[in-house]
Amino acid sequence: MSTLLRTVHPDDSKPESLRRVLLRTSAGAAVLATLAGAWYIDFAPATLFDGLDEIAALLNRMLPPRLGDPGRVSALAVETLLMAVLGTVLAAVVSVPLAFLAARNTTPHPAIHGAARAVITFCRAMPDLLFAALFVRALGIGVLPGVLALALHSIGMLGKLFADAIEQTDPGPREAVRATGVGYFREMLNSVVPQVIPAWIGAFVYRIDINLRMSVVLGFVGAGGIGFALQDALRGLIYPRALGIVAVILVIIAAMEVLTIVIRRILLTPSRSGPRRDRATRFTFGALAAGTCAAALLVLDIDPWTLFTWPWQSFEVFGRMLPPDFGALGTDLFDAALQTVAIGLVATAIGVVLSVPLGILAAANATPHPVVYWVARAWILAVRAVPELIIAVVFVAALGLGPIAGTCALAIGSIGFLGKLVADAVEEIDPGPLEAVRAVGGGWWKTLFAAVVPQAMPSMIGAGLYLLDVNIRTSTVLGIVGAGGIGYLLFESIRTLNFDIAGAIVIVVFVIVYTIERLSGWIRSLVV
Structure with a gap:
């Protein structure tokens, strides 16, 4: 999958100094947006730590399967x-x-x-x-x-x-x-x-x-x-x-x-x-x-x-979404949309911090030991195998309704998703620089920071932006289980047959996802 993310190449005609300025500005904006998102949904690490006892109690009630x-x-x-x-x-x-x-x-x-x-x-x-x-x-x-x-x-x-x-x-x-x-x-x-x-x-x-x-x-x-x-x-x-x-x-x-x-x-x-x-x-x-x-x-x-006949059977339902009613929900629609974006941003940031080291350990050419490689790969596989919606159900049951449960679920799902992309990207780097560093006596840490990270960084940035794109989409549906975001309003409007309200929410979801996708694509074009 990492090769699918490297289909855009930097424009060589663009001055390198301008590209660096744009990248630094984008990185600073991303940090500020993530902090603002965490503040908006009242997310704090202490909240998660306080809920660890509830999560452990829930898992204990699940055993034995x-x-x-x-x-x-x-x-x-x-x-x-x-x-x-x-x-x-x-x-x-x-x-x-x-x-x-x-x-x-x-x-x-x-x-x-x-x-x-x-x-x-x-x-x-x-x-x-x-x-x-x-x-x-x-x-x-x-x-x-x-x-x-x-x-x-x-x-x-x-x-x-x-x-x-x-x-x-x-x-x-x-x-x-x-x-x-x-x-x-x-x-x-x-x-x-x-x-x-x-x-x-x-x-x-x-x-x-x-x-x-x-x-x-x-x-x-x-x-x-x-x-x-x-x-x-x-x-x-x-x-x-x-x-x-x-x-x-x-x-x-x-x-x-x-x-x-x-x-x-x-x-x-x-x-x-x-x-x-x-x-x-x-x-x-x-x-x-x-x-x-x-x-x-x-x-x-x-x-x-x-x-072949399903469109004719579906026109009646889909047609009832038009014209969309943006006024019925008032400010709740705007608040839910911001909450969805905040969930995606914070979850992606947590996922990047946790999955990049795991992905490096899961790369065969960069791992310090075969046992570490297999443990990291097994962990990535286990996390990827459980859909985020199911993880969200666990966090909602343990932490209660709200965006914190959705953020935690997406963050855990991100570890498996991005960890695999990072591992694949590291395994595809040029082995020459690694061999050169090792030939002069460089240890694992020296090889990592001198030869592995510099080569894999563009792919890791591209994968991180792709993860943000995916997380924004996923966060729009976590509300179905009470994990915050615009998904609760969306599926509630469908359940109550208020399709004109659902139509308005669908348009908002499309605008959010499309905007994030275009922004991510632009940033990716600067580095990938």
Whole structure:
């Protein structure tokens, strides 16, 4: 994933002194904004320490974990996995043509390029849980709303990464194919697609991993998956059963993580047998994905025709969000929006402070000892395996309702997310400077600060900005469990069928996420 974050290069024409000034100004503004955010939500380390006893007592009530109905939990676990695969495949099918329209070097017209980019940005800005809640209202409780929510939200990521890959292709092969007189479709198929397939496969496999985590919590709004069972256990205060379900989720996600690593290596590592073997491997993977989708439709009992007719069934609900009513909530809407931004900023700052050292220890080329490496990697995997919404439930139960619980949940989730990106970035640095420092007798600390950190710093800054982008989006839905932010107002308005108010909140969420995304992209362009 770290390579996906380094698609923007600094403008060499920009004076270096101006870039340094802009970076220092941005860093100072970020610190001030974080401190202001912590003040706004009354977040203080002492508050968290005071709640440690409550957290320990809650965890004690969860032990020992148990499963009340293993058969039902197993069926819901399979349902969750199939939802993730089907949603990702549907998103990829839509994202391919959308990416060609959104890429500057393949779009047929600038207006189409702008429209395609707007669709991609909208899908990325809207949380998957929001899509799921709206689809449940329109289509009813079940797995179909969950699959559609995962697909639409995934278009935001896959469409962007697919389009970025197209824009980075070599124009030479395309010009050669065009010289033969073929049409637009053949030109794209024969010259562009072969160049972007490796990047597309990497993004697709990584997205399956993300969607599996997302699909776990869709049951909180009635959109299928193992979240159904987890929500039942939490509502009934049956904490040992809840912990048992979380353990099942942990095993599924850990297994999926290992599987995705294996798949990426098989598909993206050139075979010694030549291109023919590579094509056969990719064809086999494509056939496996198609077969899994067919099995998913059968097991999940989804009529394939509904994958095409859902817009007509959803127009009535989505249409009721217009025109939006910005006045009904008054200043509460503004306060909730600021609270959401504050939660994202503070959680990101905490995550950066805790995850950067952990990520360095989890890098094979920088860790001081193999045991430290495996402990750090295991911790990152364990944290990443539990969705932030579930962590938020624990903190709400222990610390009470409010933004502090949401901030703590996001901060812990950030450790796993950013720790992995930092570890991957460190492992990809040039080994030459490390060997040079070690050759002159430099110890671990000297090697770290003289050779590792300077090389990995641009990628770590880019990953930190990407984490802020992700945390702002995630913080918009934590309110569903009472963890502060604008999410509480949003899901409450949907629950009470006040869709015009929900429409206003959706617009505010979009503006927040889009603004943060553009600001992060600008800062990233200065350093990455």
